[in-house]
Amino acid sequence: MTELTHFNEQGRAKMVDVSEKNETVRTAKAKSAVSLNNDIYQQIKDGTNKKGDVLAVAQVAGIMAAKNTAQVIPMCHPLSLSGVDIEFQWNVDQGHNHFEVLIFATVKTKGPTGVEMEALTAASAAALTIYDMCKAAGKEMVIGPTLLLEKTGGKSGDYSRS
Template sequence: MSELTHFNEQGRAKMVDVSDKNDTVRTARATSSVVVNETIYRQIENGQIKKGDVFAVAQVAGIMAAKNTSQIIPMCHPLALSGVDISFEWNVDESAGHYEVELVAAVKTKGPTGVEMEALTAVSTAALTIYDMCKAAGKEMVIGPTMLLQKTGGKSGDYQRD
């Protein structure tokens, strides 16, 4: 049985010591989505959301969240991120009344630990920001599912969601 690395001698959670790990290039991509109604879809597309450019604000919020992940996820290490990008793509089926924006966050660093949590935090915060920007036009929006798509680097190797 392998030693549990996230617990101290008293069985309490601890932040893992990564000082002996090699710095390697690490990337992660995560996704989420926000399902909106037709009114919200049209308002976003026509720049009519009163709080401003929804995707621009959500992108900045997601980038800020990635940079600050260690401030809100207790066992995450502060990381010097070398890149964060968030993309938005509509998945619309007007005949079915389906209006969904898919978000993907891509995060990169060169360091001793991975950036999965930063990618997940970025995409989650961007989705929450879309909700916040649009809630005056309808509160029935649905966020998610949110998941890791891919990660590279590190001792555990690469991961790709099927």
């Protein structure tokens, strides 16, 4: 039977003690997406959104979110991050009226616990920021899916989504 690590002897939530774990280099890469209409796509590409450079602001939001993950996800440990990178790619099929911005967040640390939650939080915050900056032009945007693509380091070893 699997031991539940986030519960104390009384069955109440606790933050796992990682003080005995080895510090190793750990990385994680997560992905999210925002589907949007042609008008919003053009605003972002042309830099004509009234709130400013959508992807630049989303990039900063993703970095800030990674750095502050422990403040919004209750059982996450505060981590000293070595690096955070947010990248964007377009998935566009104008013939089928499909416009999607893909968000990739890569986070790195050297420590006793991994950075999967930091990468997922960064990708999510970047997606939410895109929505926030573009909602005046249309609220039909769809966020997601958000998922872990890969992680390295730690006791559980490396992971890569097929």
